[in-house]
Amino acid sequence: MLRMTDPSWPADPDLGEAQIAWVRRHSPVLDTFVRQLLGDGALQGVRVAVVVHLEAKTAFLATVLADAGADVVVAGSNPRTTRAEVVAALAARGLRVVSSPGEDRDRWQRELLEAADTVPDYLVDDGAELTTLMARHRPELFARLRGVSEQTTTGTTRLRAMQRAGRLPFPALTANDARCKHLFDNGYGTGQTALQAVLRLTNRQLAGAAVAVVGYGFVGRGVARYARAMNARTMVAEIDPVRALEAHMDGHTVGPLARLLPEATIVITATGGINALAGRDIDSLRDGAVLANVGHHDREIDVDGLAARSDSWEELRPGIRSYRLGERRVHLLAGGALVNIAGGSGHPVEIMDLSFAVQGAGVHHLATTDVEPGVHKIPAELDDAIAAAKLASLGLAVDVRRQDQADDVADWLPGMCQP
Amino acid sequence: MSRAGTIEWAAPGMPVLTSVGDRLAASGSIRGLRVGVSLVLEPKTANLLLALRASGAEVIVHGSASSTNEAVARALEERGLAVFAERGATRQRRAELAHAFLATGPDVLVDDGAAMIRLAHRDVPSLVETMLGATEETTSGVRPLRAMHAEGALRIPVIAVNDARTKYLFDNVYGTGQSCVMALLDLTNLQLAGRIVVVVGYGWVGKGVAHHAAALGARVVVSEIDPVRALQAHHDGHRVRSLTDAAEDAEVVFAATGLAGAVTAEQVERMPDGVLLCTAGGGAFELPMEYLRSLGSGQAVRPGVTEYRLSSGARALVVADGECLNCAEAEGNPIEVMDLSLSLQALAVDYLATEARGWPPGVYPVSAKLDALVAEARLRHEGASLEPVTAALDAAMRSW
Numbered sequence: 001m002l003r004m005t006d007p008s009w010p011a012d013p014d015l016g017e018a019q020i021a022w023v024r025r026h027s028p029v030l031d032t033f034v035r036q037l038l039g040d041g042a043l044q045g046v047r048v049a050v051v052v053h054l055e056a057k058t059a060f061l062a063t064v065l066a067d068a069g070a071d072v073v074v075a076g077s078n079p080r081t082t083r084a085e086v087v088a089a090l091a092a093r094g095l096r097v098v099s100s101p102g103e104d105r106d107r108w109q110r111e112l113l114e115a116a117d118t119v120p121d122y123l124v125d126d127g128a129e130l131t132t133l134m135a136r137h138r139p140e141l142f143a144r145l146r147g148v149s150e151q152t153t154t155g156t157t158r159l160r161a162m163q164r165a166g167r168l169p170f171p172a173l174t175a176n177d178a179r180c181k182h183l184f185d186n187g188y189g190t191g192q193t194a195l196q197a198v199l200r201l202t203n204r205q206l207a208g209a210a211v212a213v214v215g216y217g218f219v220g221r222g223v224a225r226y227a228r229a230m231n232a233r234t235m236v237a238e239i240d241p242v243r244a245l246e247a248h249m250d251g252h253t254v255g256p257l258a259r260l261l262p263e264a265t266i267v268i269t270a271t272g273g274i275n276a277l278a279g280r281d282i283d284s285l286r287d288g289a290v291l292a293n294v295g296h297h298d299r300e301i302d303v304d305g306l307a308a309r310s311d312s313w314e315e316l317r318p319g320i321r322s323y324r325l326g327e328r329r330v331h332l333l334a335g336g337a338l339v340n341i342a343g344g345s346g347h348p349v350e351i352m353d354l355s356f357a358v359q360g361a362g363v364h365h366l367a368t369t370d371v372e373p374g375v376h377k378i379p380a381e382l383d384d385a386i387a388a389a390k391l392a393s394l395g396l397a398v399d400v401r402r403q404d405q406a407d408d409v410a411d412w413l414p415g416m417c418q419p
Numbered sequence: 420m421s422r423a424g425t426i427e428w429a430a431p432g433m434p435v436l437t438s439v440g441d442r443l444a445a446s447g448s449i450r451g452l453r454v455g456v457s458l459v460l461e462p463k464t465a466n467l468l469l470a471l472r473a474s475g476a477e478v479i480v481h482g483s484a485s486s487t488n489e490a491v492a493r494a495l496e497e498r499g500l501a502v503f504a505e506r507g508a509t510r511q512r513r514a515e516l517a518h519a520f521l522a523t524g525p526d527v528l529v530d531d532g533a534a535m536i537r538l539a540h541r542d543v544p545s546l547v548e549t550m551l552g553a554t555e556e557t558t559s560g561v562r563p564l565r566a567m568h569a570e571g572a573l574r575i576p577v578i579a580v581n582d583a584r585t586k587y588l589f590d591n592v593y594g595t596g597q598s599c600v601m602a603l604l605d606l607t608n609l610q611l612a613g614r615i616v617v618v619v620g621y622g623w624v625g626k627g628v629a630h631h632a633a634a635l636g637a638r639v640v641v642s643e644i645d646p647v648r649a650l651q652a653h654h655d656g657h658r659v660r661s662l663t664d665a666a667e668d669a670e671v672v673f674a675a676t677g678l679a680g681a682v683t684a685e686q687v688e689r690m691p692d693g694v695l696l697c698t699a700g701g702g703a704f705e706l707p708m709e710y711l712r713s714l715g716s717g718q719a720v721r722p723g724v725t726e727y728r729l730s731s732g733a734r735a736l737v738v739a740d741g742e743c744l745n746c747a748e749a750e751g752n753p754i755e756v757m758d759l760s761l762s763l764q765a766l767a768v769d770y771l772a773t774e775a776r777g778w779p780p781g782v783y784p785v786s787a788k789l790d791a792l793v794a795e796a797r798l799r800h801e802g803a804s805l806e807p808v809t810a811a812l813d814a815a816m817r818s819w
Contacts, residue, residue, distance in 0.1 A: 018721055021720070022720060025693065188636070189610070192611075192635060196601055199597070199598075200601065200605055200750075202428075202754075203425075203428070203751075203753055204432070204755065205593060205753030205755040205756060207593040207597065208801070226635060229635070230597060230631060230635075231593070288432075316428050317425050317428050345605065345608045348608060348609050348610035349608055349609055350609065351610060394613070
């Protein structure tokens with residue numbers, strides 16, 4: 001029987017290998033469609049640095065790229081999420097891995113620079129971590145980069161800022177903007193796994209719980225939908241009036257935090273910004289409230305502000321820090337870090353199969369097409385082809401638009417668009 | 420974290436148990452009573468044990484080899500309780516622990532699956548003669564006890580805690596349903612969205628599993644032998660098919676019948692490659708484990724998942740060795756529902772020591788009064804309010 005390991009050395013490469021094999025089994029798009037795409041040899045001898053949360057799903061993406069002839073170097077995008085047994089398994093497979101597990105941020109940054117020093121042609125990046133680091137610390141290598149494929153909303157924002165500043169001399173593809181990424185990863189993946197992590201860490205129940213979701217983007221929507229489907233009373237706080245109206249029509253109670261928080265037994269932040277729960281919000285929390293974050297920033301819940309307002313705090317059980325505020329106690333999960341990754345096992349495999357297929361196809365697109373410098377989406381045809389490959393793997397057939405339907409659209413569109 | 424951390428975490432989430440414990444302590448009704456508890460040994464149960472002890476009972480603990488939380492067992496020992504539980508104990512050691520537990524001579528047994536009640540009847544008849552009675556937690560335990568009583572073999576009064584509305588309407592549906600579905604996702608790192616999930620048995624647990632799986636986007640198929648329950652599954656929006664038919668495109672199978680042999684070898688042979696087999700509420704006896712093991716040694720593909728190669732060539736993946744998923748590989752039911760179930764257990768022990776003392780053998784329900792007491796206590800904690808029964812409403816209810 002395989003056993004769970006603690007993330008320390010020496011790690012068992014067999015366990016990592018088993019995890020990667022499990023991922024492969026549930027990643028039909030990467031394993032067939034992307035492999036076929038890369039089969040043209042476009043990545044032969046090309047150096048690709050893969051900088052994503054270093055666990056089994058990322059390892060499989062790295063393997064697929066390496067099998068296509070790419071010279072792959074792998075690094076973790078967050079020092080806290082690197083899995084020792086996966087690093088060991090990748091090393092045993094002969095891939096170059098620069099990251100080691102642990103919380104040391106300085107070491108993590110040195111390791112990222114090691115990845116930069118291998119002189120990569122392309123980056124598969126998460127949060128634009130390596131891209132921005134190279135721009136700052138390895139400008140000559142940065143200038144040689146031929147392209148970046150970026151995973152997240154946050155990274156995309158950074159890349160756009162670089163472009164505006166005239167500091168992006170190569171093409172960057174935003175995987176997050178692909179429909180096969182954000183429609184599934186953000187909604188279904190994060191929605192399911194955030195609740196999984198909250199329930200696993202707390203042993204609590206959703207039926208009858210009052211769940212407040214802060215932010216109603218794709219992630220917030222997913223969390224709220226699954227929570228309500230499991231019989232929670234859901235509440236949504238949102239600053240965008242259109243999204244707030246959508247939340248209302250989806251059947252959630254909408255209101256300002258000051259009104260929602262005194263009722264909420266579970267509060268989940270999903271804004272992608274900072275200080276979504278801060279300052280006076282903390283005074284509105286009820287006794288026993290559980291706080292979790294699924295947005296990108298560790299600073300989405302103002303943990304320092306919470307500590308400053310508290311009389312004391314203690315680690316009550318793994319992943320739960322309990323703050324005492326007068327007569328009240330509030331419980332923070334996973335230190336306010338992404339609860340589904342820091343306090344769980346990350347996204348479901350099937351979801352990452354889609355997201356990483358976008359990344360793999362993105363790198364191929366960069367290597368085979370003359371793309372102008374700047375931030376771009378992956379072509380819609382690739383997006384469609386990935387979804388079609390997933391459907392085919394499920395044995396699902398879909399209808400094709402008939403000629404008369406296509407003609408109808410072609411006839412009417414110009415007319416409709418005219419004033 | 421201290422070993423007891425999880426016990427302390429659960430405590431504030433169990434306000435009903437706290438109030439029941441206070442009530443028993445004040446009344447002194449179970450003071451000096453020797454209570455043998457054989458439940459899933461985990462943090463919530465630990466709070467029941469501590470509440471019984473605080474009320475003056477002498478508490479002896481037994482836990483199964485597959486579901487015992489080792490840290491909790493040792494923490495309870497440190498607090499001075501007699502604990503007969505070792506996770507992963509061998510067959511022989513399991514028997515030793517069970518017999519040693521019964522040899523302490525409990526006045527009342529708090530049982531799960533009627534395992535200890537049946538063992539005592541078979542192996543320790545002298546104990547059965549002197550016991551006040553027992554309480555039973557589960558559907559799987561109440562059924563054989565009724566069968567025993569019908570044959571005249573039951574020698575003690577048993578309170579069927581499972582049959583209380585504040586137990587099966589909540590624990591089985593929301594507790595086991597949620598925690599088994601979530602444990603599967605935690606163990607496999609997979610999604611349910613779009614998957615075909617076959618739920619075998621549409622009792623309270625099956626209903627809960629089906630509901631939670633559907634909530635997470637699964638396409639649920641229910642197989643049932645009872646036509647009324649099957650019709651209910653249909654009305655709940657699930658597809659209803661015989662297991663033999665449903666087997667062909669099953670991606671996940673949850674056995675939720677509590678019955679041995681609910682899923683047969685022939686049915687598993689019809690299932691597609693990669694099917695995940697697991698049990699919610701009952702145990703590995705629901706799955707054809709002997710057959711699977713006869714095919715050759717299973718291969719561990721990740722923690723908690725064992726792969727067997729079927730004669731058909733397909734691979735079947737058994738989760739948690741077929742044992743009840745939430746107890747074997749997670750932290751059992753959520754705290755909130757165990758507050759209800761375990762409060763009922765404490766009240767049932769009190770009942771055997773007082774009102775039900777000296778009752779003839781039989782399987783007895785929890786009184787409606789206790790059911791109402793538990794529900795009202797929890798509602799109070801949730802800040803809910805009840806509509807009062809006015810004289811006019813009372814008259815309306817009585818009119819005919």
